Ligand SMILES: Nc1ncnc2c1ncn2[C@@H]1O[C@H](COP(=O)(O)OP(=O)(O)OP(=O)(O)O)[C@@H](O)[C@H]1O
């Protein structure tokens with residue numbers, strides 16, 4: 001079998017640098033998605049139609065088209081319209097953040113809807129205004145439904161992040177490809193990158209189950 | 220105390236309340252009875268504007284609460300409500316459940332709210348449960364906390380929607396006893412109930428509803444002895 005890991009050893013630091021690049025853009029995307037997703041969710045659960053339907057259309061578009069297409073449009077197509085160059089990092093964060101916001105908003109919306117209707121009625125009957133009702137009564141209960149699903153979303157996003165290699169962002173994936181091309185050996189660098197992805201996801205998954213266990217304990 | 224005039228509620232096509240006109244005086248205990256689906260809950264929920272009446276008027280004391288100008292939250296401060304399924308806040312302790320609204324809505328000082336809450340919980344016999352979470356309580360205890368929570372806002376009227384229907388039989392009495400005590404303090408109470416004995420013993424007035432209409436309004440003795448309408452007779456024949 002034609003396998004020789006010793007050849008990639010000099011390139012290991014180069015590939016490892018991609019971890020930082022991946023984590024940086026993944027965490028900024030998550031924060032962006034979380035923020036926008038929360039706003040979208042609030043639009044969806046309110047009773048204002050003119051807020052609700054734009055949020056619904058947004059969600060439908062970003063969940064109903066391939067992420068790689070969204071990435072390409074943001075990085076290549078939109079700059080064509082406005083005649084400027086967009087940095088890869090910005091494109092990556094925009095595409096993943098905007099996309100994640102759609103999923104996050106659905107997770108939050110569903111989590112809130114799953115809270116017993118009686119809770120809202122009890123709060124209303126006590127004369128509690130909307131904001132404190134949301135902040136102190138509904139959201140704390142919704143969090144139990146939201147957090148586990150949110151962890152899943154972060155895991156998916158981390159995995160899918162490898163797509164940004166297609167627009168030339170120097171993440172883990174891209175670096176593994178470059179090393180592969182230089183050495184004319186693809187198996188070793190890709191396998192190496194795969195192991196790193198697996199470790200990252202493994203850690204995230206464990207954080208996720210830890211969160212879930214904590215939530216269940218408080219029942 | 221509370222007065223309705225031609226109060227009507229429909230959900231889309233179906234008319235659930237038809238021209239309810241009645242007056243409930245201060246300190247009165249009114250039992251609302253009638254078959255399932257007759258609109259009892261809807262009537263109660265209109266009174267504190269959990270449902271918007273489709274037409275007609277409601278006055279609370281001298282204020283018309285069905286006028287467009289009123290602040291619903293303001294109205295609800297004066298009207299306590301107890302639900303069939305308690306609806307306690309599960310992530311708060313018993314004490315926090317009772318304290319939350321007075322602190323948040325009435326801006327009461329924490330220390331004062333806590334003192335009041337403990338007095339109320341003592342009154343419903345649950346002072347030893349202040350630190351417990353609702354899921355550690357029996358149904359009867361939960362409902363007593365729910366009553367204390369509603370009383371925490373110091374309302375002038377209390378609405379009860381089948382407060383004992385979700386309870387195991389052995390817990391019905393402890394809740395009814397709390398309600399009797401409350402009635403004795405002169406609280407104005409409107410109670411939707413299937414407990415005919417409670418209605419007989421404690422209520423000053425019976426309202427019998429059927430198909431969204433107020434069919435009869437009478438003192439308990441005369442209502443239970445000689446109901447005027449055939450509907451009421453049939454109903455009583457079934458439940459007594
Ligand atoms: N939100 C709603 N939308 C549509 N129909 C409703 C709604 N709430 C109640 N109804 C209908 O209104 C009618 C009266 O309901 P309501 O709950 O007031 O009856 P009830 O007398 O309290 O009955 P029960 O003894 O079963 O509690 C029922 O036919 C019910 O299906």
Ligand SMILES: [Mg+2]
Pocket residue numbers: 259260261380381
């Ligand atoms: Mg009912």
